[in-house]
Amino acid sequence: MKHIESDSNASLKQWKKLHTRKEREKTGTFLLEGPHLIEEAISFGAKLQHVIIEENFNIKEEWLKEKFTLWSVPAKLMKQLSETEKPQGIIAVCEMMEQPEERIKRNGRYLLIDGVQDPGNLGTIIRTADSAGLDGVFLGEGTADLYNGKTVRSTQGSLFHLPIIKADLKEIITECKAEDVPVISTSLQEAVDMRELPEMNGFALIVGNEGQGVQEMFQEESSINVKIPIFGQAESLNVSVATGILLYELQRKR
Amino acid sequence: MKHIESDSNASLKQWKKLHTRKEREKTGTFLLEGPHLIEEAISFGAKLQHVIIEENFNIKEEWLKEKFTLWSVPAKLMKQLSETEKPQGIIAVCEMMEQPEERIKRNGRYLLIDGVQDPGNLGTIIRTADSAGLDGVFLGEGTADLYNGKTVRSTQGSLFHLPIIKADLKEIITECKAEDVPVISTSLQEAVDMRELPEMNGFALIVGNEGQGVQEMFQEESSINVKIPIFGQAESLNVSVATGILLYELQRKR
Known part of the structure; x- marks a missing residue:
């Protein structure tokens, strides 16, 4: 020593x-x-x-x-x-962990993060994706740094449990389409209530920035836009909480 | 001016x-x-x-x-x-808001918070309780201060949308029992998988401290102990995320 x-x-x-x-x-x-x-x-x-x-x-x-x-x-x-x-x-x-070569596989279950800025939110989302048993998480441009101390601590170690890959989300969406993995984007308007989602095995769920949500270009590329019903007077949910609710809802649709 | x-x-x-x-x-x-x-x-x-x-x-x-x-x-x-x-x-x-006299009513839907310490978590939980359309939130001893700046900001205004009451949770549990409101405690052991919860109208869900969870004395007083299934390798979920998943699960059981 x-x-x-x-x-x-x-x-x-x-x-x-x-x-x-x-x-x-x-x-x-x-x-x-x-x-x-x-x-x-x-x-x-x-x-x-x-x-x-x-x-x-x-x-x-x-x-x-x-x-x-x-x-x-x-x-x-x-x-x-x-x-x-x-x-x-x-x-x-x-x-830092090595990034796997194969990114998207048929029937895989993925989370795509479009510009979540708070390191604590990012870490919590990764922990949630791990709990929900996903196959991988993709970090798009403008997303907080995975290796920021706050992010790492908020993952509670989940960053070691599943592949977490910095990527151009446009490319990932294209790969998902090639493998028949439906792309689901969260959205506050013109979206399907999550309880009405069809059954599906694999999916790629896109969640977005705390203030702006998912960029329009990604919403347009999605197979489905989804929203969480609000029963009270809040305008929206925190992005980590919303991700948890949606991933556990999707777990039921298998 | x-x-x-x-x-x-x-x-x-x-x-x-x-x-x-x-x-x-x-x-x-x-x-x-x-x-x-x-x-x-x-x-x-x-x-x-x-x-x-x-x-x-x-x-x-x-x-x-x-x-x-x-x-x-x-x-x-x-x-x-x-x-x-x-x-x-x-x-x-x-x-500060006035506290209502009547705290628990038949078929009401409540959240009891037992010692959540992080102000950001507390605020996010209140925002989530609002989104899920609850009738009130009770803050037990050892819980972060509702009026801490970080808590207030994390509620995004939800602290004005529903009654949020500092209380002795033991008393609240007694009141719930008197009104036939089932008390559900989160727990990591000897607990029912949330997907197996019976149908119910009203409920009082207890969530606990980030490290220790809900105190044993409250778990013992509960009608049901519930847990969220973990499909990956995480040990647990962040308390705000867990609260969101459970409240939306309970919404389905109405």
Whole structure:
């Protein structure tokens, strides 16, 4: 185990740069905070380059079989590296997951995210897509960064459980059509009530930006536009909640 | 219209204190940010004491019929009063809503919140309860403050659309039983799959803390414990998403 004492240490300085999207994309790595996320990363075969623990943190014996470099730091440096108010004593530098070659398969079940901007919403949506047993999530242009610390924490580890792919959603829609996967777009107008959706096996559900919803060009390309009925006086639902309601509704249509 | 130029102005200082729960409870008032929330407050009869606008903000003509005092401030003072990164040019001091005397009625549909701690989650849950057409929401001990700025903003105005009542959930459960309203608790173990729920008109659904879920004493008092099936590898769902899925599932059981 290596030890760092000073905040001018070059490795520490480099890891801190991973708070920015630019540096994450340059290096292909991101930070993972807390034992739960690190456990998930190891269980699902993600590659950790470095694990940094606070002095006195009890690291799990079996994690030491992994190929990372282990470092210890005093509490005050852990605080600098952490992006949370209460650091949990362990942070890892993790490699971004490889993207699978085959993206859309017949009867697959997918979520397409068109410009969701809040990192917490994005992470929660990925966790929800995992719970609903989807085969993959596609992140369109303008969507928050998957590797933002808030996004990663909100996924609760689901980012390691299913393929999550940055993509041009136009291309994905074309691939879906080629594989007979119906494309369903959420919409607030001229849309089918979700309870009237036909039975279907595979699908690609598009959800959109918090303020604007799904872009019109994608709504036009969809086989069906769907909406969730509102029984009270709210104008709309939060996008993570709406995604959960729709994915569980679609689960019933199989 | 009155004008404030200095940050030592006594009214401004007082309003800034409303960033704390203590001062909100002492005065029975809270801050509302942005034109959308203020529109909702006025439409649903909430009482505004003061409306503070940034110089040059165009306030709606018809709002001026309301009985508040109107103030203008320079951008730098608006920034101090605002709790958001991008202030929207208008903030109001609003009186807390009165709590109705009758809390539970036969065949009513209610949500009981047991210790949800994140203000954003609480606000999103209230917005969802509104969308699902519920008759009221009860906030148990340990639940985030309804009047926290983040909660209020996350409700998107739904806090004005239905009764939201701070209460001892034990008492509420007793009242539900007296009115034959079945109490349903979310639970991760020994619970009925939500798809197997019987038909019911009224209900009181209890949702719990992000980490611990619903307290055992409430689960024991419930008529039914319910869970959402997980089809993938996530361990659980975010509490706002889970609430949405369950409330829309219950909507089908009417």
